[in-house]
Amino acid sequence: MARIASLSGFPEWLPEGRLVENHVLDTLRRTFELHGFAPIETRSVEPVSQLLSKGETSKEIYVLSRLQAEQGAEQSDRRLGLHFDLTVPFARWVVEHAGDISFPFRRYQIQKVWRGERPQDGRFREFTQADIDIVGDGQLAEHHEAELALVMAEALAALPIPRAQVRVNNRRLSQGFYEAIGLTDVEGTLRAIDKLDKIGPEAVAELLVAESGATADQAAQALALAGITGGADDVRAAVEGLGVSGELLTQGLDALCAVLETAERRMPGAVIGDLSIARGLDYYTGTVYETTLEGHEDLGSICSGGRYDALASAGNRTFPGVGLSIGVSRLVARILGADLATASRSVPTAVLVAVTDEAHRSRSDDVAAALRARGIPVEVAPSAAKFGKQIRHADRRGIPFVWFVGEDGHAVKDIRSGDQIAADPADWTPPAADLWPTVSGTADAGSSQ
Amino acid sequence: MARIASLSGFPEWLPEGRLVENHVLDTLRRTFELHGFAPIETRSVEPVSQLLSKGETSKEIYVLSRLQAEQGAEQSDRRLGLHFDLTVPFARWVVEHAGDISFPFRRYQIQKVWRGERPQDGRFREFTQADIDIVGDGQLAEHHEAELALVMAEALAALPIPRAQVRVNNRRLSQGFYEAIGLTDVEGTLRAIDKLDKIGPEAVAELLVAESGATADQAAQALALAGITGGADDVRAAVEGLGVSGELLTQGLDALCAVLETAERRMPGAVIGDLSIARGLDYYTGTVYETTLEGHEDLGSICSGGRYDALASAGNRTFPGVGLSIGVSRLVARILGADLATASRSVPTAVLVAVTDEAHRSRSDDVAAALRARGIPVEVAPSAAKFGKQIRHADRRGIPFVWFVGEDGHAVKDIRSGDQIAADPADWTPPAADLWPTVSGTADAGSSQ
Numbered sequence: 001m002a003r004i005a006s007l008s009g010f011p012e013w014l015p016e017g018r019l020v021e022n023h024v025l026d027t028l029r030r031t032f033e034l035h036g037f038a039p040i041e042t043r044s045v046e047p048v049s050q051l052l053s054k055g056e057t058s059k060e061i062y063v064l065s066r067l068q069a070e071q072g073a074e075q076s077d078r079r080l081g082l083h084f085d086l087t088v089p090f091a092r093w094v095v096e097h098a099g100d101i102s103f104p105f106r107r108y109q110i111q112k113v114w115r116g117e118r119p120q121d122g123r124f125r126e127f128t129q130a131d132i133d134i135v136g137d138g139q140l141a142e143h144h145e146a147e148l149a150l151v152m153a154e155a156l157a158a159l160p161i162p163r164a165q166v167r168v169n170n171r172r173l174s175q176g177f178y179e180a181i182g183l184t185d186v187e188g189t190l191r192a193i194d195k196l197d198k199i200g201p202e203a204v205a206e207l208l209v210a211e212s213g214a215t216a217d218q219a220a221q222a223l224a225l226a227g228i229t230g231g232a233d234d235v236r237a238a239v240e241g242l243g244v245s246g247e248l249l250t251q252g253l254d255a256l257c258a259v260l261e262t263a264e265r266r267m268p269g270a271v272i273g274d275l276s277i278a279r280g281l282d283y284y285t286g287t288v289y290e291t292t293l294e295g296h297e298d299l300g301s302i303c304s305g306g307r308y309d310a311l312a313s314a315g316n317r318t319f320p321g322v323g324l325s326i327g328v329s330r331l332v333a334r335i336l337g338a339d340l341a342t343a344s345r346s347v348p349t350a351v352l353v354a355v356t357d358e359a360h361r362s363r364s365d366d367v368a369a370a371l372r373a374r375g376i377p378v379e380v381a382p383s384a385a386k387f388g389k390q391i392r393h394a395d396r397r398g399i400p401f402v403w404f405v406g407e408d409g410h411a412v413k414d415i416r417s418g419d420q421i422a423a424d425p426a427d428w429t430p431p432a433a434d435l436w437p438t439v440s441g442t443a444d445a446g447s448s449q
Numbered sequence: 450m451a452r453i454a455s456l457s458g459f460p461e462w463l464p465e466g467r468l469v470e471n472h473v474l475d476t477l478r479r480t481f482e483l484h485g486f487a488p489i490e491t492r493s494v495e496p497v498s499q500l501l502s503k504g505e506t507s508k509e510i511y512v513l514s515r516l517q518a519e520q521g522a523e524q525s526d527r528r529l530g531l532h533f534d535l536t537v538p539f540a541r542w543v544v545e546h547a548g549d550i551s552f553p554f555r556r557y558q559i560q561k562v563w564r565g566e567r568p569q570d571g572r573f574r575e576f577t578q579a580d581i582d583i584v585g586d587g588q589l590a591e592h593h594e595a596e597l598a599l600v601m602a603e604a605l606a607a608l609p610i611p612r613a614q615v616r617v618n619n620r621r622l623s624q625g626f627y628e629a630i631g632l633t634d635v636e637g638t639l640r641a642i643d644k645l646d647k648i649g650p651e652a653v654a655e656l657l658v659a660e661s662g663a664t665a666d667q668a669a670q671a672l673a674l675a676g677i678t679g680g681a682d683d684v685r686a687a688v689e690g691l692g693v694s695g696e697l698l699t700q701g702l703d704a705l706c707a708v709l710e711t712a713e714r715r716m717p718g719a720v721i722g723d724l725s726i727a728r729g730l731d732y733y734t735g736t737v738y739e740t741t742l743e744g745h746e747d748l749g750s751i752c753s754g755g756r757y758d759a760l761a762s763a764g765n766r767t768f769p770g771v772g773l774s775i776g777v778s779r780l781v782a783r784i785l786g787a788d789l790a791t792a793s794r795s796v797p798t799a800v801l802v803a804v805t806d807e808a809h810r811s812r813s814d815d816v817a818a819a820l821r822a823r824g825i826p827v828e829v830a831p832s833a834a835k836f837g838k839q840i841r842h843a844d845r846r847g848i849p850f851v852w853f854v855g856e857d858g859h860a861v862k863d864i865r866s867g868d869q870i871a872a873d874p875a876d877w878t879p880p881a882a883d884l885w886p887t888v889s890g891t892a893d894a895g896s897s898q
Contacts, residue, residue: 379485
């Protein structure tokens with residue numbers, strides 16, 4: 001087989017990278033399960049017509065065709081495409097299984113998604129997302145909007161990464177404010193505000209005047225709103241200080257402050273108000289979330305989501321939902337690329353059992369079986385080479401212990417220190433820190449397992 | 450969103466099914482890691498030209514195209530297809546990373562694969578495979594052929610399924626025998642023998658005569674060989690009893706008996722010789738494996754694989770390998786469909802903390818946080834409904850405990866027995882069996898967690 005260049009946008013890791021990724025995935029899963037989220041997986045494909053119902057992502061969809069399909073056999077609306085997120089499939093799944101589940105329904109879902117865009121700036125065409133959502137039948141209490149931010153903050157705090165901060169805004173607050181000052185092009189205003197980081201306030205003001213019919217004063221007010229960040233008290237004081245009032249604005253401000261107050265009580269500093277958040281406000285209807293990683297702001301939001309009054313609907317029935325999604329692959333790529341965390345070895349193995357000669361391999365197999373029966377990961381040396389070579393085999397993989405099988409007793413050597421002791425496979429156990437590979441944050445990361 | 454019919458061939462489970470699947474995946478992963486297999490994942494796509502290098506599966510490949518791609522932009526050999534197994538991608542990965550890994554290299558890989566065939570008889574278009582392989586650089590010792598059968602037998606024995614038996618044959622044995630009796634169309638003979646189960650011995654004999662140039666006597670001898678099953682001694686005696694000899698035949702018989710002897714010593718009854726196994730012998734070069742599930746023989750082989758003298762090659766360098774692959778989705782579909790095992794509840798949650806009134810929700814949140822900090826999965830009731838309704842909320846999900854937050858003390862109720870006791874969130878712990886959902890085999894399955 002000829003050497004094949006790796007495909008841009010389709011990340012792959014060596015085992016030591018995959019061990020770090022597994023640590024991230026296991027940590028997320030454990031946090032989600034501690035909070036009662038149930039696991040589901042959905043198929044990787046949806047009808048293209050369904051994927052297109054959101055419109056804007058049409059360019060990114062990978063469509064499937066069978067290599068040997070008869071010409072024209074798979075017509076437009078029957079075509080299947082790979083899902084580009086886990087929200088569209090989950091919404092479909094909720095409708096399909098509404099009769100089989102109890103509401104409010106809490107689920108997590110950790111799966112690959114695909115986007116057929118040209119890869120650039122570290123964008124992946126295939127990547128893993130980890131989503132949590134709570135979905136109700138007809139109604140969903142607002143306290144879940146604080147809860148989700150806190151579950152994700154807790155999950156991120158357990159990872160070997162720098163401090164993450166969940167930043168929240170509320171669609172009703174922004175819309176209520178714009179309407180109260182007479183800015184009727186809400187969507188256009190949100191699109192302009194979303195460009196604040198990229199083009200700066202002056203250019204945004206020009207955009208608002210040119211494209212959303214704003215006066216210079218209205219543009220200045222919208223920018224003043226977007227400049228507000230902080231905790232509940234700061235946000236309330238700053239918004240009220242703008243001297244604008246309206247029913248929707250008050251609703252949105254109260255909702256945002258409720259989320260912030262709950263978060264401040266439970267995890268001080270983990271969640272902050274940021275009224276510049278505008279992305280997604282065209283489809284979210286309440287709280288909207290973005291998450292920045294301290295010192296890695298260039299990554300953009302590592303965890304985003306929001307509240308939908310109708311995540312899904314079927315006939316007269318609507319299913320409001322609130323959800324958040326972590327871009328796992330992008331996070332893992334950064335952990336590995338910036339050396340934020342490393343695995344303690346490249347294989348699960350804690351002990352390599354040496355083989356004295358091939359005729360007695362079964363004795364080494366016996367030792368391995370006895371250790372494994374007590375939960376110790378073990379492999380047996382692939383050949384009865386000289387012991388020095390067998391030790392190098394362990395050393396290259398980071399396996400900490402080599403076991404020697406003797407005629408009248410066994411010995412185990414810690415090949416890092418060189419210490420060797422007599423040992424019995426029925427009761428010897430490696431130190432807890434050596435039993436399985438561990439993943440630790442480096443000092444720079446400011447966090448560790 | 451309109452109700453969408455489920456897509457044939459793309460299985461999805463409810464949370465209680467996904468919990469069973471996760472138990473299966475966790476058990477496999479733990480067994481593989483106890484044996485020192487390192488985790489990797491490969492991208493889901495390969496160039497179509499690469500996927501086609503095996504030839505026979507060309508009809509099954511799903512090819513990707515971007516929805517908005519310019520006409521003709523993605524030409525034949527640059528097109529990407531979804532992988533249909535994990536062996537082709539692993540072979541490519543080994544060549545790509547030969548400089549980064551140490552040989553012999555042991556890896557497991559648990560991922561989705563796709564086959565674009567028309568779904569029938571429970572065949573899936575999207576399903577999960579769990580593979581283990583050991584790959585060498587230039588050489589790979591034969592003892593790994595026994596080892597892999599035993600790792601898989603151990604993994605399958607740990608699942609809540611009936612007894613699985615790994616059935617083994619050896620390419621050199623079959624080929625050596627055919628050549629020794631003068632049957633030169635080895636591939637054709639293997640194809641005919643592979644049909645034994647479906648069409649019976651008489652039809653196979655006719656095929657051998659009509660299509661592989663066999664005499665009636667040669668056909669009878671080939672069928673006699675295929676009728677041999679059993680342990681090392683039985684197989685050796687039966688093969689030698691056929692009165693045929695040849696160097697390749699002897700090599701193959703010795704190799705097969707070595708695998709069987711090792712397996713009999715380590716896990717009596719788990720691995721058996723079955724000389725009717727012919728599938729895959731056109732590309733495997735040594736041991737070949739299939740696995741049947743007692744009482745579920747209609748499933749076909751649930752775990753198959755074999756030895757390749759050249760799993761991959763690059764220039765003058767070849768990488769021999771031996772591997773086995775479990776069809777996880779088909780196995781899980783049978784576990785769920787035949788009720789072989791069930792999850793003890795449909796959510797991870799062990800405790801639902803009741804809410805007395807919304808104004809005091811934070812007290813319930815405090816209790817939940819205290820319990821979670823000690824590793825207990827908890828959710829807080831979604832609303833301060835009457836306690837009877839909150840208890841029903843728990844009951845519908847199978848959550849065993851409901852926690853009541855009082856002014857001057859707490860109580861926890863086991864809603865199955867109705868027993869209620871005073872409890873402190875700082876030290877109360879549910880019984881170990883209730884902490885997390887468990888997956889247990891039913892009596893019929895003859896195995897359990």
